[in-house]
Amino acid sequence: VERYRAEIKKLQESEAEIKALSFNYAALLKEKEEQILRLNQENGSLKQNLNATNAALSAARSESSKVSSNGINAPKGNGDQSPHQLRKSASLVKNRHGGNQMSNGLTSKHDGREKELADLLEEKNRSLEAVQASHEQQIKQFKMELEKERDKLVNVQMRLQEEHKQNESFQEELKLLKSEKDKTFTELSKLRSELNGKMVEIRRLQMELNRQEDESTDDTQDNLKRAIATLEKENTHLKMEKNELEAALESSRKPLTGKIDPNASETLKLDSSGSSPRMQEMELSLQQMEKDLKETCRERDKALQELSRLKQHLLEKESEESEKMDEDSKIIEELRESNEYQRAQISRLEKALKLAMAGQEEAKMTNNNELQKSKEIIDDLNKKLANCMRTIDAKNVELLNLQTALGQYYAEIEAKEHLERDLALAREESSRLSGLLKDADQQVELSKREKEEILAKLLQTERMLAEGKARVNKLEEDNSKLRRALEHSMTRLNRMSMDSDYLVDRLACLDFESYSYYEELSTF
Structure with a gap:
């Protein structure tokens, strides 16, 4: 019993150690979750910055593509330009020179921002690498602790198996003792019966x-x-x-x-013969x-x-x-x-x-109570171990997600570097296309003016089309009236032809047919 109590105390101490480790692990997990949240926030801010830079780059590319398309379209139309348009293009070239200087200033500011972003990204990468290294070390430590706890649980299970075996042996001994007790009871009953018989015999003998x-x-x-x-x-x-x-x-x-x-003795002697x-x-x-x-x-x-x-x-x-x-x-x-x-x-x-x-x-x-308590303790420990294993699995999944997120982050960083290279190329293209953009602006102004003229012409044509549509509607109404009259006349002719036994003037029929033909032509 003392050995069982000592083992139960050891189990309770191991349970307390497991609880302390679980609390420490929960605290570490909370810290890691907070660090992960901070990193996620920083990653979100970096993603926003990247999205902003990507949006700026895409806008610059779209503008450059528009400018390039406008520049391509502009030389094609130069053959048909008037002297007035040539003077405008010359003024646009002058404005282009000034715009190039402004664009160079903007590009220098953009370069400074990109350098700052690159520095921030390097710092974040370093911090992420340090955090990842610390995470890996902590994961290794947790794995070592889990292995130790598993070994302890294996030892506890072995001890429990030994205790079960000992309990079985104790139960067998109890069974043997019970059988011996039964035997002793039978022997005692026999001895009592013999003693009673002897006592009866002794009493009988004594009697x-x-x-x-x-x-x-x-x-x-x-x-x-x-x-x-x-x-x-x-x-x-x-x-x-x-x-x-x-x-x-x-x-x-x-x-x-x-x-x-005495004196007569002699006489006696003498008389003895007489009295003899x-x-x-x-x-x-x-x-x-x-x-x-x-x-x-x-x-x-x-x-x-x-x-x-x-x-x-x-x-x-x-x-x-x-x-x-x-x-x-x-x-x-x-x-x-x-x-x-x-x-x-x-x-x-x-x-x-x-x-x-x-x-x-x-x-x-x-023993049964201690076994029940030890079973309950082992069940609690198994539940706690299962919870710890589930939390560890969840944290492993989170770590895998973090690793995948870090991989995505590194991929985004690589994409950003690629975008930076593209941005450098885009800068070159933007510096090259900034002039074209000014030309395109001038061409846009010219196209706007031409567009206004075309719009005026379109308005005139629309008015003419509206008038034509009104005329057409009027003609359609006339045609419909004529059709109704024609149909009415045709019905009358048919009726008349039926009444006069098919004696109708062919000229009238030809006139009606020619009229219907002209009507069809007028519809076309």
Whole structure:
């Protein structure tokens, strides 16, 4: 995203550079248009001057041609001139000499003007050459800048293509991540189902263990309680027997010891023989009782040993069961810890997936927005470039038009030089024909006088023609009247001939025919 932002910043900077270049180019184009307008105005003024000079030259040529034609016509009529006309021609020759001097002054002024025009034309040519050189340099600079901008646009397009490729790769990665996400979701669902099954099994096992423990503890406790109760009963019974035996022994020993004196030991010894069977019985009973006591002690010790052994066994069983319980609890705790760890890992993976998906969506949105912005910027740049290219093409067309105008201007300058040469020749001809012009003026005056005389004669002839026309009109009216009378008479003759069965005088018909013939002659 940072790289895209940096590229977008670069694109914006390039857009700003293009805008600055377009503004500079527009300002330069405005300056060039102003220069072109000034040059067009100067060219228009020069064209006006050239047109004025051309008009002057054409007028001079027309006058010279008129003078030459009049001069040619004048010698032809010299053979028929009167002495009065010869005197007039002599006076015209004198006036011609004076007119030649005036024409020389006018030609000198005209030469000065032409020199000024030539200087102005040279200055304009120099300025036009300088402007053309500057235009060419600026055109080269603009072409270089356009090539640079095209290279930049090519680089931008390459970058955009790379970005499109990267976006495609990102989209592929997103697709892969989505597929991995789906796989992880499926795996997580499987793990959850397995965990749920394991949790159910663990609960079931725990319930069974608790039940077995309860049953075993209840059984062992009952057995132990029974055994302890029996042992305690036996112990109390044995203790009671022991106490009875001890009490019996003490009671049996006390009367014997109390009755026997030290002094009577001898008597005992003496009387031992008499009382020996009873004593032997007593001793045997005592021995038997001692044996029984020893056996009871041994049995008691055995019972105590058995009790301790049972207690030890119970303790060992309890320790084993506690160890088993501890192991089971440890296993359960481990399973719980593993389940919690797996749950935490699953939640962490889900959070990571959510964060990754959110980051990918944000990155996708930012990439799409930046791509949209970059596309809009590129479209704007392309539009601006197209506008610049159109303006450049228009300016190239204008430059071509200017070049053609300059070519026309140079052609006009060459034509002007040619006209100047023609003007020099025309000056020579004008200096030569100025005299002829004076002669022509005199001839014109003579021709005017002759024209006046001819006009007077023409007026007389016109009057005569008008009178003749009036006579002719009158004759035509008479002829029309005669024709109508003739037609009337012919109709009468025809009618009369039809009435008298074709008996009409031929003389009358001949008279009418001769009259119609004369009438036709009179019309001619």
